[in-house]
Amino acid sequence: MPMNVPARSGALDLRPLSARSVVLSLLLGTHPPELPVRELVRLVEGFDVGGSTLRAALSRMVAAGDLRRTDGGYRLSDRLLERQRRQDEAVHPCTRAWDGDWEMVVITATGRGPAERADLRTRLAARRLAELREGVWLRPANLTRALPGDLDQVVQRYTARPDRPAGELAETLWPLGAWSATARGLLAHIAGARRPADRLTAFAAVVRHLLADPVLPPGLLPADWPGSELRAAYTGYQRELIGEVRARVRGT
Numbered sequence: 702m703p704m705n706v707p708a709r710s711g712a713l714d715l716r717p718l719s720a721r722s723v724v725l726s727l728l729l730g731t732h733p734p735e736l737p738v739r740e741l742v743r744l745v746e747g748f749d750v751g752g753s754t755l756r757a758a759l760s761r762m763v764a765a766g767d768l769r770r771t772d773g774g775y776r777l778s779d780r781l782l783e784r785q786r787r788q789d790e791a792v793h794p795c796t797r798a799w800d801g802d803w804e805m806v807v808i809t810a811t812g813r814g815p816a817e818r819a820d821l822r823t824r825l826a827a828r829r830l831a832e833l834r835e836g837v838w839l840r841p842a843n844l845t846r847a848l849p850g851d852l853d854q855v856v857q858r859y860t861a862r863p864d865r866p867a868g869e870l871a872e873t874l875w876p877l878g879a880w881s882a883t884a885r886g887l888l889a890h891i892a893g894a895r896r897p898a899d900r901l902t903a904f905a906a907v908v909r910h911l912l913a914d915p916v917l918p919p920g921l922l923p924a925d926w927p928g929s930e931l932r933a934a935y936t937g938y939q940r941e942l943i944g945e946v947r948a949r950v951r952g953t
Contacts, residue, residue: 713886714906718898720750720758725767726905728777729785730939735776747897787827790846791911792932799843799918803861806848808836810855821855829915831874839874841867843918871921883910884927891934900938907935 718726727744728734736744745755759775762768768775777785806825813821822832828848830838839861848858863870871877887907894900914928922928 713883713890714909715890715902716905718748718902718905720745720754721762721767722905723748723750723901724755724758724762724775725781726901727942728768728775729781729788729908731943733776734782734785735771735774737774741774748901749898787912788908791908791914792935794914794916795845796843796916796918797845799841799920801862801867802842803839803863804830804842805837805839805859805861806830806852807857807859808838808855809857813855824849824852827912831915833874839863840915841871841918841921844916868921871915871917875915875917877915877917877923877926880910880913880915881923881925881927884931888927888930888934891938901942904935904938907931911935 716722723745724741727741728736742752742755750758759768763770763775766778766780769778808821825832825838828846829844830840832838842860887903887910891900891903891907894903911928911931914931916928919926
């Protein structure tokens with residue numbers, strides 16, 4: 702869903718975690734994205750995933766191309782490394798001082814089918830661009846990331862300075878109030894989550910929500926924007942989770 706499509710304010714996307722999603726959540730948050738079998742078994746035990754369930758899930762994930770076997774464990778496939786890169790970028794976005802310029806991307810390709818159009822919209826939204834009108838996407842030029850080179854086949858890129866006030870335009874392009882309300886809801890939910898499985902479920906939702914953060918310049922954000930607080934909470938959980946379990950594994 703493009704990030705400039707409004708979501709229900711405060712709604713929490715808490716999806717039940719299968720054995721597959723537990724494994725992916727752990728590996729996506731690990732650098733490098735590889736875990737020995739012994740360590741992976743100890744990790745998933747804390748999330749109510751038994752050994753036989755884990756083995757079946759790992760076999761299916763290798764067959765599906767989600768994971769690769771290594772000498773002593775499992776590693777994310779090349780296909781999922783891009784997903785990890787986007788997740789890392791969501792947690793630690795690279796920004797620069799904003800001088801008032803906006804990135805503008807205009808779709809120039811014609812004759813594409815519905816699936817190709819939908820894929821292009823998804824790719825542009827994933828790079829934190831928002832659709833002003835059909836075929837015209839923009840955002841403040843405060844990110845240091847580059848757009849993939851293959852997009853040059855279907856779009857033209859420009860630098861623009863819209864006449865419309867920047868803050869007003871940002872509020873039109875992104876559901877800032879809804880995003881903030883959901884982030885606050887997630888922070889409150891995290892504070893009350895005690896079971897390891899509940900905490901992992903909550904922080905998986907945090908990552909998905911951070912992927913939809915437009916990462917706007919501070920001057921364009923509402924007061925008390927919770928983006929930094931949500932990132933800090935996830936970073937702390939990631940450090941706690943991997944550090945504690947690895948300590949237990951070393952102690953056995």
